[in-house]
Amino acid sequence: MSRSIDRMLAGVAFATALATAFPVGAADLTLARKLELLVSAYPWSLAKPEDGAIRFRDGSLLPVDDGKTKGHAEKLAAGDVEDSLSQVYPAGPCETKPDVNVDPGRIRSDALMMRLYGKTAKEVEASLVPVDWFGKTLRLTKRQGVAAAxxxxxxxxxxxxxxxxxxxxxxxxxxxxxxxxxxxxxxxxFGAAIDINTQYADYWVWSGGKPGRVTQYRNKYPMKIVDAFERHGFIWGGRWYHYDTMHFEYRPELIAIGKAAGASACH
Ligand SMILES: [Zn+2]
Incomplete structure (x- = not known):
């Protein structure tokens, strides 16, 4: 009897976990709105969206959409700007259990990142500044306000x-x-990511996962940490189906888009 109740409760817990898999009540924004939020997230480099491209302050243009139809793996391997904004990131001091291949933020446009931070190791290194991290000195880029954040x-x-x-x-x-x-x-x-203490980390590769086939993990980091990072523009690898829980990266556009879409990790 008690065993079947246990099983029933486990089933309820599982259903609840699935229900929070993707931002509940989040409306997908138009691409035009997402691009506006992208531009506002990097005001030092980006000027405005313009005819299917992003206009940079130096006058150059970057196309938003390469016109190719891609599966998840192809988006990860060669994402364009549109792909990089295609999944909604839910922020907040609560854990999420993403559905298969829901990796908000893991899809990126290398072309955009290189223009924001530098195209070569040397170019990125020229913008690195020291940041004290609990008594040790780390190097992060000062571009786009990353080190200050x-x-x-x-x-x-x-x-x-x-x-x-x-x-x-x-x-x-x-x-x-x-x-x-x-x-x-x-x-x-690009000097725009930090891995925290690896001792508490869960990483889909270390757990024997395969792309598209990953077992769930039990997070060991306090959500107050995640919340503090997110409020300053960093997304957390613990919200990815292909999880990497020690990893945070500066993606203020995704925090802004998630908020505008009404996504929350705590729904
Ligand atoms: Zn990392």
Whole structure:
């Protein structure tokens, strides 16, 4: 008897987890609205959306859509700007259980990232500045306000001493490289990502997952940490089906689009 009730309750919990898989009540915005929010997220570099492209302040243009129809793996491998904005990121101090291939933020446009932060390791390195991270010095890009945003995250979390063990030592920031096992650039290449203490990390690859076939994990980081990062423009790899829970990257456009779409991690 009690065993069948247990099973029933487990079923309810499972259904609840699935129900929160994708932003509940979130409306998908038009591409035009998303592009406006993208431009406002990087005011130093981006001027305005213009005829299917993004106009940069230096006068150059970047097409928004390459016109190709892609599956999830192809979007990850070679995303354009439109692809990079195609999944809604739900922020807030609650965990989410994403459906298969719901990886909001994991799809990126390398072309856009390179224009925002630098096209080569050397060019990115020229903009790196030191950031104190609980007694150790990290290097992040100052471009787009990334280093300054991380300092705000740090100052908030420093006020909660019980968080330090989860945050430090950092497992890395700048590192010019491709995403592990993939053809596209990691955001670590641009000095715009941080891995926190790896001791509490869950990573889909380490857990034996395969692309499109990943087992769920039990998050070990306090959600106050995630909330502080998100409020300053960083998204969390723990909200990806292909999860990477120690990973945060600066993607203020996705936080803004999620908010405008009415998405919340706490629905
Ligand atoms: Zn990382």
């Amino acid at each position: 991380l300092e705000k995250v740090r100052d908030e979390l420093k006020a909660m001493p019980e968080m330090k063990a989860f945050l430090a030592p950092s497992a890395g920031t700048f590192n010019w490289r491709k995403v592990s096992g993939a053809p596209n650039m990691s955001v670590h290449s």
